Amino acid sequence: MRSHPASHREEAKERFQSYLRQQGLRQTPERFQVLDALYAMDGHTDADALYDRLQQQERTISRATVYNTLNLLLACDLVVRHQFGEHGAKYEPSLRYRQHDHLICLDCQEVLEFCDPRIQRIQDLVAEVYHFEITRAALNLYGHCRRDRCTRRPLASPAPGSPA
Amino acid sequence: MRSHPASHREEAKERFQSYLRQQGLRQTPERFQVLDALYAMDGHTDADALYDRLQQQERTISRATVYNTLNLLLACDLVVRHQFGEHGAKYEPSLRYRQHDHLICLDCQEVLEFCDPRIQRIQDLVAEVYHFEITRAALNLYGHCRRDRCTRRPLASPAPGSPA
DNA sequence: TTACTTGCAAATTATTTGCAATAAT
DNA sequence: ATTATTGCAAATAATTTGCAAGTAA
Numbered sequence: 001m002r003s004h005p006a007s008h009r010e011e012a013k014e015r016f017q018s019y020l021r022q023q024g025l026r027q028t029p030e031r032f033q034v035l036d037a038l039y040a041m042d043g044h045t046d047a048d049a050l051y052d053r054l055q056q057q058e059r060t061i062s063r064a065t066v067y068n069t070l071n072l073l074l075a076c077d078l079v080v081r082h083q084f085g086e087h088g089a090k091y092e093p094s095l096r097y098r099q100h101d102h103l104i105c106l107d108c109q110e111v112l113e114f115c116d117p118r119i120q121r122i123q124d125l126v127a128e129v130y131h132f133e134i135t136r137a138a139l140n141l142y143g144h145c146r147r148d149r150c151t152r153r154p155l156a157s158p159a160p161g162s163p164a
Numbered sequence: 165m166r167s168h169p170a171s172h173r174e175e176a177k178e179r180f181q182s183y184l185r186q187q188g189l190r191q192t193p194e195r196f197q198v199l200d201a202l203y204a205m206d207g208h209t210d211a212d213a214l215y216d217r218l219q220q221q222e223r224t225i226s227r228a229t230v231y232n233t234l235n236l237l238l239a240c241d242l243v244v245r246h247q248f249g250e251h252g253a254k255y256e257p258s259l260r261y262r263q264h265d266h267l268i269c270l271d272c273q274e275v276l277e278f279c280d281p282r283i284q285r286i287q288d289l290v291a292e293v294y295h296f297e298i299t300r301a302a303l304n305l306y307g308h309c310r311r312d313r314c315t316r317r318p319l320a321s322p323a324p325g326s327p328a
Numbered sequence: 329t330t331a332c333t334t335g336c337a338a339a340t341t342a343t344t345t346g347c348a349a350t351a352a353t
Numbered sequence: 354a355t356t357a358t359t360g361c362a363a364a365t366a367a368t369t370t371g372c373a374a375g376t377a378a
Contacts, residue, residue, distance in 0.1 A: 026332060026377050047367080062335045067368060083250055086343090088367060103294055114290050118282045119303070126278050126305055130267055134307035139283070141290055143298035190352050190357060211342080226360045231343060250368090252342055 008095040009039045012078050019076035030061050034069040038079060044090040044111050084111065084140060101139040108150040172259045173203045176242050183240035194225050198233040202243060208254040208275050248275065248304060265303040272314040 016035055020027050037053050038045065047066055054061045070091060073079040082090045084104050090111070101119065103112040119139055127134045144150075180199055184191050201217050202209065211230055218225045234255060237243040246254040248268050254275070265283065267276040283303055291298045308314075 024332090028333065028377070030334070063367095064336080064369080065334060068333085071369095081250075083247055086245075086247055086253060089250060103290060103296055103298075105296070106299070112294055112296075114294065116286045116289070118286055122280045122282055122303070123305060125280070126267060127307070130276055130278065131310050132267055132269070132276075132305070132307045133310070134267075134305050135270070136306040137303065138306075139286070139301065139303040141287060141296070141298050142300040142302075143291070143296045146295050146297070188357090192352070192358065194359070227342095228344080228361080229359060232358085 008093070009036065012039055012093070012095055015076060015078060016073070019072075019078075025072070029059065030065050031069050031072065033057065033059070033061060034066055035073065035078070038070075038073070038091065039093050039095075041093075044082065044092045046088050046090055048088070050091070082138070085109075101141070103141045103143070105145040105150060106142055107144055108147075110145060110147075110150070112145075172257070173200065176203055176257065176259055179240060180237070180242060183236075183242075189236070193223065194229050195233050195236065197221065197223070197225060198230055199237065199242070202234075202237070202255065203257050203259075205257075208246065208256045210252050210254055212252070214255070246302070265305070267305045267307070269309040269314060270306055271308055272311070274309055274311075274314070276309075 012035060013032065016031070017027060019025075020031070033054060034050065037050050041049070041053070047063070047070060050070075051061070051063050051066050054066065070079060070081075074081060077094055080092045080094045082092060082102070084090055084102065098115065099120065100113045100115045103114055104110075105112075116139075119137060123134055123137045126132065176199060177196065180195070181191060183189075184195070197218060198214065201214050205213070205217070211227070211234060214234075215225070215227050215230050218230065234243060234245075238245060241258055244256045244258045246256060246266070248254055248266065262279065263284065264277045264279045267278060268274070269276075280303075283301060287298055287301045290296065
């Protein structure tokens with residue numbers, strides 16, 4: 001159980017409120033419900049999982065509003081969007097964000113996080129050599145985890161990417 | 165002009181032929197047209213650009229066939245698929261493939277390549293620590309290039325990710 | 329009261345798929 | 354002659370958008 005500490009949720013709410021105020025946007029209950037649901041999730045989620053979770057509440061919310069609110073949260077840096085596979089984006093609350101990267105199991109879709117200081121140094125070097133202003137770095141490692149719970153296709157796996 | 169040397173194109177064609185033979189698949193002109201178009205492209209392309217290029221030939225090809233053939237080429241490792249942004253995949257001929265990563269300009273979409281041996285070491289370490297079998301690593305650096313040709317939004321840029 | 333938001337449904341984008349006609353073997 | 358392949362159009366999946374009705378300020 002590694003959901004977010006209450007302090008993160010509160011800080012997120014405050015940041016969202018002041019962002020909305022500054023931008024002259026409205027503080028609707030829907031927006032805070034989405035923020036809460038996001039920060040209540042462990043690890044990474046997608047828009048659909050958030051939508052499902054929000055459907056279980058009394059006051060239901062439309063997909064359009066979920067996406068709309070996620071875009072607001074992206075704009076004020078309360079969430080980070082990742083594109084791990086080809087299907088759909090993953091969202092991660094950013095308050096607990098330390099520089100970290102991701103290890104993705106191609107079988108069970110599990111996403112693990114790791115840190116390595118060398119990535120920052122690579123980023124700095126590349127920025128200098130290529131004369132680039134780098135705003136974001138993402139090292140994604142794809143492979144197969146060895147957990148028992150992993151839904152790995154044992155042997156008779158239909159070679160990934162085989163013809164239609 | 166850094167398109168692929170003829171040797172690469174020939175080698176690719178031979179590999180594709182033997183792959184098709186081994187799999188009992190047919191050697192259609194469309195398939196080789198797609199392979200040729202791909203290897204004639206500089207750097208990274210997407211399915212749509214390939215389709216456009218193929219439309220300019222006498223014998224035209226459908227999008228369905230472009231995608232279908234790309235999947236065959238993926239299956240026999242003649243192309244690598246990348247997912248840089250949220251929109252669509254990029255395809256890169258793999259014969260000239262050395263371990264390399266990508267630097268993506270968020271303004272003009274230009275993709276540069278770089279190599280850094282530390283990435284391999286990070287990969288090995290993470291594999292060991294997390295008990296993972298890693299099959300692919302992708303370090304993507306996103307930012308802003310400083311080229312004059314870059315279509316960067318100068319000052320009055322509508323902050324990326326601003327509300328609808 | 330004003331005009332931003334919501335929710336629905338329709339639009340969009342990237343890619344896949346069903347199926348009849350075509351062509352490789 | 355067989356049966357995989359093509360091309361079209363329709364199907365999907367993820368996300369955005371138009372617009373009328375609702376609601377925060």
